[in-house]
Amino acid sequence: MITPAFELTQDPDFLTIIIKVPYARASEFDVYFEGEDFKFYAKPYFLRLTLPGRIVEDGREKASYNTDEGTFTIRLPKEVPGQYFEGLDMLTSLLAPKKSRSAKPLVEEIAASAELSEEEEEEEFDWEIEQTPYEESSESPPRLQHPYGFGNLRSGVFQRLQDELSDVIDIKDPDQTPAGERRRKRLEAEAAKFEPDHYLADFFEDEAIQHVLKYKPWWVDAHKKMTALQRESHQEHDTHTFVVFSEDEREQLRKFTNKSYLLDKRSRHHVYLGLIDILLAYCYEICVNEGDKNVESSWNIRKLSATLCWLESFSCIHDVLVSFGRRVLCYPLYRHFGLVTRALSDTAMILQLGKAAVLKCLLDIHKIFRESDPAYILNDLFITDYCIWIQKIKSKKLAALSESLQQTTLTKSHLGLELEELEAAAVLVQEEEDALKAAGTVSKQQLLPSESETSDSEGSSSTSSSETEGSDSDERESSTSEDGEINSFQGALEEERTAPLVACDGLRQGTGTSALGVSEETPKVPLQSVSLPGKLIEELEMQMHSAVRLSEQPEGLATASCVSQEQEGNPLPEPDRFSEDSAGKGVSWRCLQSQAHCFFSAA
Template structure:
């Protein structure tokens, strides 16, 4: 028999069942329904459902068949009009037979069979061979998997072990040692440089945080409708399964799980851990699947990668946060908190949203070799189990998760200290760069000033050369006369420098000693060239007047003596061209022309 594709929907009065049976004979079908049981048969298809509510046969039932699409549509009246049937999209649980609520063992000894007659009992052989009893200690194997119901699996799969989980020899490793080894591996894997790089250069992270997966819109719609109607049962379904997902659910074999309270706690906490890893994978790849999707999910979930059994929601969040900061490409704490809020939304949407995520994980693992082993250990059982979970249980789990807080200090990786140190280093680098920029600007300014002075010097030298050539042309006149002032300056340029005391001064003297001998003052004056020309012209004229009078020597000597006692920076020598403009003749230090004139007048006398 073939189980056909089917779909259930409801309104306040009817339950509608749509069954797709292509190539079936419409004239040969049979329908049976009573209470919670529904059966449909059309060769070669057979469908048996256990409904979440009771239906009744009262003459209002209807059935129709679309020959083009091959779909039977059956409307069944509800026994209690207005009753809401929960879990109509949980196809695997609907396919299961009505479960027995008895706690009796499946195999038990009947009373009649225990009363055997002595006549039919065979004679006991007292001479049978006996074997001495030896106490054997079987190898202790620690359980793992869904509800810790499996053990010994990885003894048969040693080749695939390293590609699926991180722990070695899980059958011989207790839960506490697994946790200790996991924490040590995470601490060794954490890279501060990678974390700080994502912390400061977070453009790609901000882009990923803006992505909106399908559950965000569904959660907004559900919140808006609940705020308007305040009636949860009247809301339309916000999670719709595709035909591929429905086919996945039909292929699952329904089974029941005998779980104690501790095992159920491990299952709920493991579910949170798996959903956190799945939310991270969907966000960083923006909903697309790639070859790393399987690795991301199983690597970020300690339940899948280390066969971890958690004891609290806070431990789950800390484990997930540490693994996000140690293993994947993007290691940012904002991605941890966003996956946390996404998981809360999924749980708030109900078990349909949780089942849709688990079916997607199942598909990812099925297409990745050898990750399919994790489907056998965890995901398939989760897909079957979640369909039977009561909605109020998931609502309580969602509320507890929402109340749990998570911060960087809980990671145990000194993230806040690392960030503070990195910020200090960054501020120091900025200060050094700013200081370097200021010094560079100062250097550029000094270079520009130097270049300006060099340009002015070159300009003045060129003007000096031009003035020299002009002087030579003007000094040689037709009658051979030479300008007296230019002749004096020409002699002063070539003649040795003699002061009033008869001392000889070299032409390369760069500074003039002050009378007290303690300091030296440069002879070059910073005064403008125009003023220097006027001062020099006045000194020459006064010297010429003094040279004509004999008694002027004493006056000149007194003036020179006063200048020696109070030295002032000497101006550069200038000459006047035909236009009367002052030009540099020499930039080297020069003596006072009055001293030279005094000495020349004495020689003439």
């Protein structure tokens, strides 16, 4: 028998069942319904459903067949008009009648499903592989295998497939590694993988991250619509109105084998926490890729979920959030704490929307893993069971889980990566660099006006000196023309500007220190310190006249002597030519400086 494709809709008074049976004989079909049971048969199709509400046969039921589309449409009246049937989208849970709540059938059902999976693995067995006869050894007892997978119901899966599945999970030899050891190794791997430079780069240069954070997936609009309707009517609404399954998703639901799960309280707790962990990784993937899928989608989801990558079993919601936050900051391309908080809010929205929204996300994950080799093994370990299990739980459970998730706080300090200290140090360095840049800018701005002031002062001084030098310019020209060369001492004029003023007796003016001692021990006084250059010139001229007897002939200079130099026995250097203007005044400053150097500099 073939299970046909079907879907269910409802209005306040009727339940409508649409069954697709192409190539069936429309004249040969049977329909049976009573209470919660519904049966349909049209060779070779057979459909048996357990409805979430009761229907009644009162003459208002109708059935029609569309030959072009090959579909039966059956309208059945509700026993209680206005009653809302919850879970009409949960097609897998509707396929078979409800099982007994006793432990024995549940155990048998799980065992039967395990046998079926083992038979499927045996059918794919390579018969050409070299075999070794099995020898039972009494010396080594059987090794203890630690469970994992959905509800920790699996074990021994990776014992033979470790080499092939090394790219799927990070834990080595999970069958022989207890849960505590897995957690310890996971934390060590995350601490070794964390890169402060990568984190700081995304922290300071987050343009791309801020862009992807603006993306709004489908559950954002659905959550807004649900919240608006709840505010208007002040009552809860089923999410069937807001969550729509595609035909591919419906087909996948029909392919699942309906089964029940025998879970104790501790196992159910692990299942709920694992669901949060998987949804967080999925929300991150949808956000950073803005709803698109790529070759890295499978890697992102399983890498960010410690449930999938390390076969982790969490004990509280806070541990789930800490694990997810650490893995976001260690492994993917975008490592930003804002993406962690965004995934938290998205997961809370999905849980508030109910099991239909959660099932749609799980089906999308199932498709991503199904198309990725060898990640498909994660469907067998987790996702397929989650897709079947989620259809049978109540949405109120998920709403309570969402509320607990929203009440759990996660900060950067909880992640144990010293993010706040790292950010504070980086901010200090950035502030110092900004201060240095600002100081350099201010110094440049101050340098420009100071240079302009210097140029102005130099222009004024050059103007005054040009006036002084204008009167004796003829004398310098005549002196140069007579000697045939420029004064040999003029090359050291800039050095002489800083020479101290020394009296004829070899002492510095106003002091009792010799000129030689002053020149060797004390810094020279710059010429700019003299406020009245005109008086200085006259004073220097008087000192020179008192020390030297000038002759009108150039040879007279050769016989001139300085009192201090005669007493010290220092030879006199050959003076340069000295000339006066017609009034005996207006001596050139450069000429005076050169002559002062001639008389007062040490031999």
